[in-house]
Amino acid sequence: MAEFLEFKNVSKRFGAIQAVDGVSLEIKRGEFFALLGPSGCGKTTMLRIAAGFETPDAGQVFLAGREITDLPPNRRPVNTIFQSYALFPHLTVRDNIAFGLQIAKKPKAEIDREVETMLRLIRLEDQAGKKPDLLSGGQRQRVAVARALINKPGVLLLDEPLAALDLKLRQRMLIELDMIHDQVGITFLYVTHDQSEAMSLSDRIAVMNAGRIEQIGAPAEIYEAPRTSFVAAFIGDTNFLEGVVADHPEPEYSRLRIEGLPDATVYNDKQIADGHKIFLSIRPEKIQISRDRPEPKPKRNAVPAVVEDVIYLGPTTKYWVRAGEHRLQVLRQHARFFLDEKPIRWKDDVWVFWHGDDGFMLEGFRRDDEKLVAAPPQKVGEA
Amino acid sequence: MKRSRFPFIVTGLVLVFFYLPILILVVDSFNASRFGGAWRGFSLKWYVRLFHEPAIWTAARNTLVIALIVTFVSLLLGTTSALALHRFSKSRFQRVHYTLIYTPLVVPEILMGISLLMAFVAAGVKLGMGTIILAHVTFCISYVALVVLGRLQDFDFTVVEAARDLGATGWTATRRVLLPMLAPGLAAAGLIAFTLSVDDFVITFFVAGPGSTTLPIRVYSMIKHGATPLINALSTLLLALTFTTVLVSQRLSKSGALEGGQ
Numbered sequence: 001m002a003e004f005l006e007f008k009n010v011s012k013r014f015g016a017i018q019a020v021d022g023v024s025l026e027i028k029r030g031e032f033f034a035l036l037g038p039s040g041c042g043k044t045t046m047l048r049i050a051a052g053f054e055t056p057d058a059g060q061v062f063l064a065g066r067e068i069t070d071l072p073p074n075r076r077p078v079n080t081i082f083q084s085y086a087l088f089p090h091l092t093v094r095d096n097i098a099f100g101l102q103i104a105k106k107p108k109a110e111i112d113r114e115v116e117t118m119l120r121l122i123r124l125e126d127q128a129g130k131k132p133d134l135l136s137g138g139q140r141q142r143v144a145v146a147r148a149l150i151n152k153p154g155v156l157l158l159d160e161p162l163a164a165l166d167l168k169l170r171q172r173m174l175i176e177l178d179m180i181h182d183q184v185g186i187t188f189l190y191v192t193h194d195q196s197e198a199m200s201l202s203d204r205i206a207v208m209n210a211g212r213i214e215q216i217g218a219p220a221e222i223y224e225a226p227r228t229s230f231v232a233a234f235i236g237d238t239n240f241l242e243g244v245v246a247d248h249p250e251p252e253y254s255r256l257r258i259e260g261l262p263d264a265t266v267y268n269d270k271q272i273a274d275g276h277k278i279f280l281s282i283r284p285e286k287i288q289i290s291r292d293r294p295e296p297k298p299k300r301n302a303v304p305a306v307v308e309d310v311i312y313l314g315p316t317t318k319y320w321v322r323a324g325e326h327r328l329q330v331l332r333q334h335a336r337f338f339l340d341e342k343p344i345r346w347k348d349d350v351w352v353f354w355h356g357d358d359g360f361m362l363e364g365f366r367r368d369d370e371k372l373v374a375a376p377p378q379k380v381g382e383a
Numbered sequence: 384m385k386r387s388r389f390p391f392i393v394t395g396l397v398l399v400f401f402y403l404p405i406l407i408l409v410v411d412s413f414n415a416s417r418f419g420g421a422w423r424g425f426s427l428k429w430y431v432r433l434f435h436e437p438a439i440w441t442a443a444r445n446t447l448v449i450a451l452i453v454t455f456v457s458l459l460l461g462t463t464s465a466l467a468l469h470r471f472s473k474s475r476f477q478r479v480h481y482t483l484i485y486t487p488l489v490v491p492e493i494l495m496g497i498s499l500l501m502a503f504v505a506a507g508v509k510l511g512m513g514t515i516i517l518a519h520v521t522f523c524i525s526y527v528a529l530v531v532l533g534r535l536q537d538f539d540f541t542v543v544e545a546a547r548d549l550g551a552t553g554w555t556a557t558r559r560v561l562l563p564m565l566a567p568g569l570a571a572a573g574l575i576a577f578t579l580s581v582d583d584f585v586i587t588f589f590v591a592g593p594g595s596t597t598l599p600i601r602v603y604s605m606i607k608h609g610a611t612p613l614i615n616a617l618s619t620l621l622l623a624l625t626f627t628t629v630l631v632s633q634r635l636s637k638s639g640a641l642e643g644g645q
Contacts, residue, residue: 053544073547086545090563099559100549151549 004029004187005050005155010059012045019045020056021211027155027189029064032181034190034198037208038234043191046208047157050189051080063154074103079148080157083164085140087132093143094119094128100151118146121180138169145180155187162197174200195235199223207231214364228364232281233372239287239328240370241280241359245272253299253356256280260324264301265356272361279365284331286358289319290351291344299356307348309377319344320376321352327376328352405622412615429616439617442601449512449597450580453519457576458569460520461527468528469535487525495522496589503590510592518590519583523576530575534568567635574632578625 005027012020020042027033035043048054049061052073061069068076079100087096095102097118101111119125122142132140141161148156161177162170178201181188192198198205199219206216207230215227226232229240243258245268254268256278264280272278288294294302305321305328319330330352344350415426433439464484471477487495499518500510508514542564546556562569584599591600598621605614 051544051548053547073544074550074552078548080545080548082541082545084539084541086539086541088542088545088560088564090560099546099551103546103550103555147545147549 004031004064005189006062007046007049008060008062010046010049010056010061012042012049012054012056014045018211020049022059023208023211023213024059025206025213025216027187030185030187032178032188032190032201032203034192034202034205035208036192036195036198036205036235038193041208042211043193043208044159047080047159047189047191050155051078051157052076077151077154078157079151079153080159081141081144081148081161083160085132085144085164087140087143087147089132092129092131093124093135096132096143097146097150099147104151114150118150121149121183122146137165138173141165141173142176145177149180149184149186153186155189158188158190160192160194161190162192162194170197177201199235207234209234225360226281227362229279229281229362229366229369230364230372232360232362233369236283237329237331237374238281238283240365240373241282241326243278243280245274245276245278247274256359258326260326261303262301264359265299266359266361267357268361270361270363279362280359281362282328282354282359284318284329285316285333287328287330287352287354289321289330289332289344290353291342291348293351294353300353301356301359302351302353305350305352307344307346307350310344310346319350321350323352329374329376408615409619409622412612412619414612414615417612429612430620433613433616433620436613438596439598439601442596442598445512445595446581446597446599449515449519450577452516453523453580454573454577456516457520457523457527458573461524461572461576462531462565462569464524464528465531465535468532484525484528487522488529492583492585496586499586500589510590511595514590514592515587515595515597518586519580522586523579526575526579527572530572531565531568534565538564571632571635574628574635578628578632581621582625 007023007025010020010023011018023042023046025046035046037043045054049056052068052071052075055070059069060067063077088099091099094115098111098115101114106114115128116125119128122145124139124142124146127135127139132143135143141164144161158177162173165173174197181201190198190201202219204216204218205222207214207222209230215222215231217225222231223235226235226238232238232240241256241258241261241264243256243264246255246257246263248254248268249265252267252269254266254272254274256264256266258264258280266280293304294300296302303323305323307319308322308327309318309320311318311320316331316333319332321328321330412429413425413427414422415428416423464480468477468481468484495518499514499521503510503514503517542560543556546560547553551559582599583597584603587597588600588603591597596604598617602614602617602621605617
């Protein structure tokens with residue numbers, strides 16, 4: 001698979017704000033690619049540059065090897081699904097969908113045929129004569145999809161297409177979008193701030209922050225092996241621990257000296273040299289909690305702790321524990337739940353432990369990103 | 384708690400004050416009596432006589448021609464002005480533009496009339512239909528621009544981007560999406576311009592020339608000759624025309640408001 005949509009050192013500034021800051025990105029043909037990040041990170045600007053609504057201050061955009069940087073939107077083989085859908089309120093569903101082909105001056109018979117196909121794809125044959133105002137949110141969304149796809153674009157751009165829908169509908173549309181992508185097989189560039197949307201739909205994700213790309217990878221890669229504190233904290237929840245690499249008992253593993261805790265064994269794939277300061281990210285669900293001291297195993301890190309807060313979440317329970325000066329969140333799933341089991345409670349002495357492979361060394365750390373993770377309870381109390 | 388009747392009484396009095404004179408005029412236009420006041424039975428004779436006055440017909444034709452041209456020109460200029468005001472609402476230049484557009488609404492009509500007259504005379508323009516059209520357009524632009532601007536403010540321009548995205552050129556997007564969606568607002572603005580042009584007396588009085596008499600001016604000169612019953616009939620017709628256009632324009636603004644942004 002070759003690069004299909006390519007951004008080369010693209011920058012865009014709005015007044016004092018550097019919306020996109022020298023971003024390079026290659027999206028493959030047929031890929032479902034997500035741009036994920038908080039609002040204001042520049043992801044929508046990237047999409048608008050791809051659509052032709054914005055011209056980058058610097059850099060180039062290529063589509064199938066052809067430069068499209070300065071091409072106006074109407075001359076680009078890309079189509080967009082807008083967050084507000086932007087359906088034409090004065091036209092019927094049928095005319096909305098036919099719009100692109102009518103503009104292209106296709107023969108009427110062909111337009112009618114294509115529109116019927118699209119109406120079948122989005123299962124709205126019986127609503128074709130209605131104005132968009134009379135449709136539900138989910139139906140409007142499907143019309144927007146059909147109106148874009150009928151032009152057989154090289155790339156479909158989706159700007160937070162599910163943001164306006166309620167949760168249940170969002171989950172249904174998620175499946176529907178995935179099915180449509182499988183059926184039509186064109187490249188999707190999907191912009192969202194919702195990590196679960198990005199995770200469940202995408203082949204690859206680019207996590208953006210402050211106009212730059214923090215990491216590109218498959219969903220599992222991004223979640224399991226975040227490169228920066230931003231990625232670790234923005235996608236899911238995590239614990240940060242600061243330490244110094246003490247030595248390398250094994251080539252792939254280091255011992256990390258963490259203040260106030262016993263030395264921890266950590267997977268050191270980045271070959272960070274001894275003596276360097278490093279931040280560790282451990283996901284809450286990778287840490288186990290138990291009343292009894294776990295039996296020592298190679299690469300197992302076990303730390304005594306005190307429970308400060310217990311939050312029952314249904315499928316899981318979250319424990320905030322204090323180990324030395326560090327506060328950690330631990331997530332525990334109830335595979336089998338016994339009501340008469342003596343549960344872990346507030347102020348209990350416990351052990352928390354995790355495998356060396358589950359603590360992930362970060363290449364970049366910013367203090368600010370700590371604010372993105374769940375905050376420990378302010379006042380110690382029982383949930 | 385008993386509701387106070389006071390607001391109803393005040394509203395009633397205001398309405399009576401506003402509309403009673405008009406009502407009397409309308410009723411009088413059907414009065415057979417030559418002098419208003421005493422009712423001498425229902426008659427359409429003033430209307431019949433009105434239709435046989437060639438001067439009235441000329442004035443009516445002038446008024447209509449002027450109003451139609453004024454409506455068209457001020458719609459064109461007012462809409463482009465509103466688009467510019469909306470698109471570049473943050474630039475200092477457009478803030479000046481906005482003030483300039485707004486001013487004609489608050490400048491006393493007589494002042495506008497005098498200054499336009501002086502301008503035409505200074506420029507050596509012959510007074511007539513042309514000068515009336517120019518004068519009407521100057522204040523109708525403002526109304527059109529403000530009405531259209533109001534509509535643009537809650538217009539979602541993403542639909543224009545969507546049209547561009549689907550392959551439409553800037554002009555096609557304007558023609559097939561922007562204008563149809565703005566149509567109710569444009570129609571309302573056009574009707575306002577039309578009504579203002581038909582009704583205007585003060586400014587027209589200053590800039591009119593020989594052979595360009597409009598209906599309001601005709602009415603004024605007829606009063607001087609004391610042909611009241613004819614005036615009543617003519618005024619009633621004018622009133623009917625004005626009321627219909629105002630009603631239609633209100634209808635259009637309302638249905639437009641519902642259709643507007645998504």
